[in-house]
Amino acid sequence: MIPSPLAKVNLLRSLFKILILVLILFTSLNAEEFNxxxxxxxxxxxxxxxxxxxxxxxxxxxxxxxxxxxxxSEQILNTExxxxxxxxxxxxxxxxxxxxGSLGFKPYFIFLTKENYFYHKKIITMSLEIKTLDDLxxxxxxxxxxxxxxxxxxGGERNWKILxxxxxxxxxxxxxxxxxxAALVAENSLESFKKLDPAxxxxxxxxxxxxxxxxxxxxxxxxxxxxxxxxxxTETIKKIKADANGSAFIRMMNFDDTxxxxxxxxxxx
Amino acid sequence: MKIVFLSxxxxxxxxxxxTPTRALDEMKFQPGKKKVFILVSEQISSFEVVKNSFMxxxxxxxxxxxxxxxxxxxxxxxxxxQIKKLKPDLILCIGSKSLESVAGKIIDTPILFAMxxxxxxxxxxxxxxxxxxxxxxPPETVFYNFKNYxxxxxxxxxxxxxxxxxxxxxxxxxxxxxxxxxxxxxxxTPDDVPSKYEAMKKYIQALWMVPDPKxxxxxxxxxxxxxxxxxxxxxxxxxxxxVKAGALFxxxxxxxxxxxxxxxxxxxxxxxxxxxxxVGISPVIGTFLTVNKTTMKxxxxxxxxxxxxxxxx
Numbered sequence: 150m151i152p153s154p155l156a157k158v159n160l161l162r163s164l165f166k167i168l169i170l171v172l173i174l175f176t177s178l179n180a181e182e183f184n185x186x187x188x189x190x191x192x193x194x195x196x197x198x199x200x201x202x203x204x205x206x207x208x209x210x211x212x213x214x215x216x217x218x219x220x221x222s223e224q225i226l227n228t229e230x231x232x233x234x235x236x237x238x239x240x241x242x243x244x245x246x247x248x249x250g251s252l253g254f255k256p257y258f259i260f261l262t263k264e265n266y267f268y269h270k271k272i273i274t275m276s277l278e279i280k281t282l283d284d285l286x287x288x289x290x291x292x293x294x295x296x297x298x299x300x301x302x303x304g305g306e307r308n309w310k311i312l313x314x315x316x317x318x319x320x321x322x323x324x325x326x327x328x329x330x331a332a333l334v335a336e337n338s339l340e341s342f343k344k345l346d347p348a349x350x351x352x353x354x355x356x357x358x359x360x361x362x363x364x365x366x367x368x369x370x371x372x373x374x375x376x377x378x379x380x381x382x383t384e385t386i387k388k389i390k391a392d393a394n395g396s397a398f399i400r401m402m403n404f405d406d407t408x409x410x411x412x413x414x415x416x417x418x
Numbered sequence: 419m420k421i422v423f424l425s426x427x428x429x430x431x432x433x434x435x436x437t438p439t440r441a442l443d444e445m446k447f448q449p450g451k452k453k454v455f456i457l458v459s460e461q462i463s464s465f466e467v468v469k470n471s472f473m474x475x476x477x478x479x480x481x482x483x484x485x486x487x488x489x490x491x492x493x494x495x496x497x498x499x500q501i502k503k504l505k506p507d508l509i510l511c512i513g514s515k516s517l518e519s520v521a522g523k524i525i526d527t528p529i530l531f532a533m534x535x536x537x538x539x540x541x542x543x544x545x546x547x548x549x550x551x552x553x554x555x556p557p558e559t560v561f562y563n564f565k566n567y568x569x570x571x572x573x574x575x576x577x578x579x580x581x582x583x584x585x586x587x588x589x590x591x592x593x594x595x596x597x598x599x600x601x602x603x604x605x606x607t608p609d610d611v612p613s614k615y616e617a618m619k620k621y622i623q624a625l626w627m628v629p630d631p632k633x634x635x636x637x638x639x640x641x642x643x644x645x646x647x648x649x650x651x652x653x654x655x656x657x658x659x660x661v662k663a664g665a666l667f668x669x670x671x672x673x674x675x676x677x678x679x680x681x682x683x684x685x686x687x688x689x690x691x692x693x694x695x696x697v698g699i700s701p702v703i704g705t706f707l708t709v710n711k712t713t714m715k716x717x718x719x720x721x722x723x724x725x726x727x728x729x730x731x
Binding site (some may be wrong): 235310314318346349 | 565649686
């Protein structure tokens with residue numbers, strides 16, 4: 150039986166509709182989410198909601214597919230990585246060093262503060278009896294870093310009682326109010342404290358300086374599949390300082406700019 | 419079907435009638451690790467944060483049994499005897515009622531406390547077995563944090579009732595060492611707040627509000643929010659709820675750090691064999707900072723926000 154011309158038209162219409170549906174399905178499958186996670190236990194991760202909102206505002210100008218997540222604890226991060234499968238991460242350098250193999254990190258940029266890409270922390274004390282790290286045996290050390298990182302930065306397992314505080318300023322106050330025998334704080338926090346309390350600052354003695362801690366890095370991961378968006382993202386971030394949203398976002402993270410200097414990136418252990 | 423329903427209902431009724439102390443009958447420590455008994459007064463989220471942070475820090479060294487009174491204090495007088503039967507090495511009391519139930523009634527076991535606003539009324543120093551973390555944040559912590567964000571502001575004012583006048587005079591003395599001037603206005607009723615504020619406003623750059631029920635009422639607080647904004651003065655408060663309602667900045671306790679402080683005190687008592695009286699009562703060390711961005715704009719301020727825990731708009 151020969152189909153009538155009307156039936157042919159209807160058949161073509163149906164085929165066309167199916168084609169459109171397949172195309173929509175294909176496009177939606179391709180428009181997978183591009184998740185970015187920011188994790189820096191030594192950074193400004195307290196005001197998570199605002200930071201996340203500021204970050205999303207910036208990243209979604211690059212592509213609406215990007216979702217930005219701020220995660221404060223390593224424990225949460227370990228579970229969220231499997232769920233979110235981040236195609237890009239901004240991570241603390243110590244975490245980068247530990248996980249670059251297992252998470253397939255490839256660095257693209259490093260953050261800068263006052264043109265520096267690293268900082269130091271110091272162990273300080275107000276006790277005249279404490280002169281070396283060994284003198285801190287069984288003593289209380291206040292630190293705003295997780296215990297494992299505090300240990301890593303100060304030469305491994307020690308018989309210290311670590312008082313975990315939210316901020317360097319709290320660690321300094323623990324020292325002032327004799328709730329800690331020593332504190333691990335960043336150099337710039339110590340400088341701020343000197344301005345606030347010149348009298349007590351005179352009694353502060355640094356007894357140890359950590360190795361250089363690199364500022365956080367922007368890295369692709371083993372989950373990165375959207376190379377096109379990765380290229381767009383990393384190219385756009387080069388001009389982050391010139392962008393109003395970008396500049397507000399990095400200011401909130403307490404950074405000034407980014408650098409993609411290969412030599413610097415290569416020197417991060 | 420009816421029988422199942424009725425028996426379930428009966429079990430529920432029996433459970434709800436059960437006094438908290440009865441739950442203790444079924445508790446038992448295992449041999450081995452040192453034993454810590456945790457007594458919590460009420461089901462409050464901040465109490466849970468303290469408890470969880472303490473347990474997390476001590477999970478490798480101690481075993482824990484915990485009882486939440488859930489605000490039900492029926493039969494509370496039996497608690498000391500029942501806790502003694504468990505032979506804990508240390509008791510942690512979270513909340514006022516839990517400390518009240520054991521202070522002076524258990525004197526041969528170390529007691530730690532936290533989240534007790536007016537712990538002095540239990541006279542912990544009298545018994546020698548009590549140490550803890552008070553809920554007070556030293557004024558230095560408040561002003562250093564404030565200055566760290568808002569710059570060289572050194573003239574502060576505080577309204578206080580007679581009850582806290584001496585404390586504020588001592589604060590004033592101590593703060594002068596850090597070049598901070600504290601103007602004190604004795605205020606014994608919220609109705610006096612407008613006149614007392616008017617009297618001190620020309621001497622101060624910022625107003626500091628402390629927890630004092632004889633000064634603060636909803637009306638007096640709202641008056642101070644409006645007046646400080648109109649006079650371009652910063653308004654520093656002690657809880658994020660007040661910042662949400664229009665004050666500029668708050669410094670309140672970080673409850674997780676209280677747990678960490680308690681864990682260290684328990685190590686000092688249980689491992690280093692220090693007496694609770696030596697370990698003492700400490701102020702809160704960890705802080706939670708909040709800012710109201712709308713108020714900040716009204717005051718014409720623009721400060722960095724890194725390290726601020728919560729921003730209200």
